[in-house]
Amino acid sequence: MSSPAPEASYTFLGPEGTFTEAALLQVPGADVARRVPAPTVNAALDLVRNGSVDAAMVPIENSVEGGVSATLDAISQGEPLRIIREVLVPITFVLVAKPEIRLNDVQTISTHGHAWAQCQLWITQNIPGAEYMPGSSTAAAAVGLLEKDCPYDAAICSPFVAERLGLPVLGSHIGDVADAVTRFILVSRPDVLPEPTGADKTTLVIPLPEDHPGALMEILDQFAARGVNLSRIESRPTGQFLGDYFFSIDAEGHIADARVADALKGLHRISPHLRFLGSYARADRREHSVARHTSDEAFRAARIWVESLQQND
Numbered sequence: 001m002s003s004p005a006p007e008a009s010y011t012f013l014g015p016e017g018t019f020t021e022a023a024l025l026q027v028p029g030a031d032v033a034r035r036v037p038a039p040t041v042n043a044a045l046d047l048v049r050n051g052s053v054d055a056a057m058v059p060i061e062n063s064v065e066g067g068v069s070a071t072l073d074a075i076s077q078g079e080p081l082r083i084i085r086e087v088l089v090p091i092t093f094v095l096v097a098k099p100e101i102r103l104n105d106v107q108t109i110s111t112h113g114h115a116w117a118q119c120q121l122w123i124t125q126n127i128p129g130a131e132y133m134p135g136s137s138t139a140a141a142a143v144g145l146l147e148k149d150c151p152y153d154a155a156i157c158s159p160f161v162a163e164r165l166g167l168p169v170l171g172s173h174i175g176d177v178a179d180a181v182t183r184f185i186l187v188s189r190p191d192v193l194p195e196p197t198g199a200d201k202t203t204l205v206i207p208l209p210e211d212h213p214g215a216l217m218e219i220l221d222q223f224a225a226r227g228v229n230l231s232r233i234e235s236r237p238t239g240q241f242l243g244d245y246f247f248s249i250d251a252e253g254h255i256a257d258a259r260v261a262d263a264l265k266g267l268h269r270i271s272p273h274l275r276f277l278g279s280y281a282r283a284d285r286r287e288h289s290v291a292r293h294t295s296d297e298a299f300r301a302a303r304i305w306v307e308s309l310q311q312n313d
């Protein structure tokens with residue numbers, strides 16, 4: 001199965017109006033599908049794990065701030081999941097406030113941690129000293145402003161949410177980087193493997209084995225030796241004990257490609273508890289070149305040659 005069935009149902013980091021919902025709406029058919037907002041990434045993934053919905057859209061990586069730790073950790077542990085699609089969304093932030101508040105009055109601001117981190121230059125220049133109150137998403141922070149006794153003055157969200165809620169905009173294009181992009185992933189249960197497209201990505205979670213000097217170099221060598229390029233590598237603590245880490249890696253190619261499959265075999269020998277989180281089409285459709293000696297044909301010829309040598313007759 002290469003994509004969710006036409007009648008598929010979805011969850012996303014909500015409420016309505018998050019950048020994550022905008023990412024979900026790029027999935028064909030999602031605009032007319034059942035869409036269930038979830039309050040956190042973990043809650044969204046649990047709805048997939050317990051079968052309440054078919055797939056969840058969650059943020060994974062930002063061009064300015066890097067990996068979204070909550071997502072990297074949630075997909076790396078617990079019941080296995082599969083990434084079946086990635087979506088890129090250009091991000092533009094606005095500052096909205098309660099109706100009676102002017103820019104000079106803003107003392108406290110709520111938003112998602114990644115949005116806050118990406119607006120630091122504007123905040124420092126325009127409201128130095130403003131205090132941050134963490135929010136579960138940009139849209140949740142904006143909606144909160146409409147509630148009685150909201151404990152903060154302003155929120156950072158998308159222009160779309162500001163307009164829909166009718167909130168006064170005190171600053172537009174407040175992100176530090178004009179063309180920031182966030183990458184989102186569509187996650188399903190592990191019975192789905194999208195077909196290779198020729199421009200694919202494979203995501204892996206590789207625990208760093210204990211008492212294995214040079215393990216990281218050996219892990220990286222599995223990719224290098226087979227001409228598999230990496231597009232993201234991050235280390236995250238497992239939470240078990242100090243110094244216990246796993247690597248979250250995106251590699252170019254699909255598990256159906258011989259060089260990727262062969263790298264996975266090598267990785268399994270070094271770190272047997274590694275997790276395959278899926279092979280799926282790259283959002284930018286960029287194809288990568290494959291050297292002749294790492295092509296499917298080269299691997300096939302090498303296997304046939306060895307098998308012929310192993311025969312006794």
Ligand SMILES: O=C(O)C(=O)Cc1ccccc1
Binds near residue numbers: 013017019136
């Ligand atoms: O809070 C949102 O709207 C999200 O979807 C998470 C997020 C936050 C900041 C940048 C991109 C995505």
